Amino acid sequence: MSTLPDGICKQLFACFIVSMPLLMAGTTLGWSSPMMEYTLEGTAPVHLTSDQESWMVTLIDVGNVLLSLPAGIMMDRIGRKMSVYLTVPITLAGWLLILTARQPWHLYVARFLHGSAMAISLIVSPSYVGEMASISVRGSLALVVELTYASGLLLSYVVGWIASYEVLAIVGAIIPVVTGVLMIAIPESPYYLMMVGKPAEAARSLRRLRNCSNKEFEEELEIVRLSVTDDKCKGKLTDLLHRDRAPLIIVLTLAALQMMCGASVMEAYASSVLYGTGLSPNAGAVIFGLFIMVACVPFALTVDKYGRRPLIMVSCVGTTLCHVFIAALLSQDNAVGSTKALDGWLLLASVCGAEFFINVGLMPVLSVVQCEYFPSDTRGLANSAVVFTITFTSTIMLKIYQPVTDAYGKRANFIGYAVITFLGGLFCYFYVPETKGKSFLQIQTDFETYDWCNGKTSRPNYERI
Structure with a gap:
């Protein structure tokens, strides 16, 4: 029975971890679908009118739009890994607001925060995956990106269907905590490190993501260097x-x-x-x-x-x-x-x-x-x-x-x-x-x-x- 090469396993592991913010994004996006019944009927801690419900749903897109440009600039300033890290406290704060919400504006702020984290996730995570992946599996690793996002949606739909308002918020809050711990295990993107003038760190990062001969490693590192030579x-x-x-x-x-x-x-x-x-x-x-x-x-x-x-x-x-x-x-x-x-x-x-x-x-x-x-x-x-x-x-x-x-x-x-x-x-x-x-x-x-x-x-x- 064939197994995946060690280098591919390393990349798959890193891809899964850096895609966790997309799991968070899918969960936050899917939250409103099963929760509308609770908030409209008054069985949730916060009762919303139809107009307030529409605002609550829309504000996640507002946060997404407003943070889309800053997120792109930020990933080039502070790096891919640190940018992804920022989604952890932002998403966690949103879930804690939902869990403790007693007024409609609590949910408004939570949804805006979740939209902001979603913008960062949708911009930075695919970039990291593309930059760290080998050419032969770059397309296939996009599966992990899509699958984690879809899994987040499905998780909200299922938990919201079978459990309560509070349980879904607690489940949602656990995910960013786990993500923050797992993020420690992955390196910064080698392309970003090379772009900011840290070739030695870029080499170490690429080495952590590969298991190949020295010749193949040097050839790929040279491709990375040539790709970003003029980018600074x-x-x-x-x-x-x-x-x-x-x-x-x-x-x-x-x-x-x-x-x-x-x-x-x-x-x-x-x-x-x-x-x-x-x-x-x-x-x-x-x-x-x-x-x-x-x-x-x-x-x-x-x-x-x-x-x-x-x-x-x-x-x-x-x-x-x-x-x-x-x-x-x-x-x-x-x-x-x-x-x-x-x-x-x-x-x-x-x-x-x-x-x-x-x-x-x-x-x-x-x-x-x-x-x-x-x-x-x-x-x-x-x-x-x-x-x-x-x-x-x-x-x-x-x-x-x-x-x-x-x-x-x-x-x-x-x-x-x-x-x-x-x-x-x-x-x-x-x-x-x-x-x-x-x-x-x-x-x-x-x-x-x-x-x-x-x-x-x-x-x-x-x-x-």
Whole structure:
């Protein structure tokens, strides 16, 4: 029976630990779904009106947006590891506020704190994973990032379903404490240490993450050195907007496509589908969480074997077809009604199918390429732009869903998602390059030299964008 090489095990261990803040982020994001019933009905220590509930839900996105840019700058100032460390006290403070809350503003502050920690996690953790991973497993290790985030969501759904308000808050508070202890065991990113002029420490960090011959180690250390040689005097916004304009356009398009394909809306407005199937909202939330986690398996098995582009294309095609089927079912007057149980279950299956396809490609591939496409000096700023785009687009899509439904019916939303996903697939086919098996240095060189008109869709000349 084969086992993982020792070097890969070290990287997997470090990846798991640095992804723990994403477990915290998923838990805090999922908290509101099962807890709404408690806060609205007055069985929780804090009773909220519907208006106060909407503010409580929204403030996590406010914290996420406001901290997205500072988080990107901070990871280049104090380092990846220390930035991730900051999520521990911030998240813990939020859970303690929830546990002891007696006024609505206590929950408002807690949600803002959790949104702030989420911004740091979403920006810094994927960067660390990409920088410390070997080329052969860089894509597969993104599985851990996605899986921990999905596990956090599922944990909140399950605990909130079977336990009380206080128990969920205690469980949530335990996770950052454990994370803070585990973080001691991992080194700083070798790319960051090289970038700030500490080559000896960078070598020690890389050695802790590898188990290879001296020759292979020296070759990889040289790649790290060459990748960041000129970064110390750069890293300004102008570098991102001019030098890295093309990868920025591609990554921000992928980020917007994530939300515009209907992912956040399906999760937020799943209750109407669940009503038709006879499932409770909490049971349905658990099903969604399970589908997200199941989708991580084919991604991990194929991303480093077949590449990023094929997964994106499969994701776009599958999601488009599911949305077409959802729109067709919603076109029937009582497709979600109790008189047509079969249609209700088909609708649930279609929504779960769309969720599966979104999370088999569009979601996890972004966390890989947002680190691969940019040099270390602008990686933090680029990741900040990605998180801001995701949060802003998600807010817009959630805001317009109900007005569109009231004016044209639910099916109009899903027709729109199908069209957007189809067009997004065309964009990805023509403009997204393949990065499988390439070092950061190779990828950044390719972005400078690819010929837009050479007939190879994965090798465009981005200077012409």
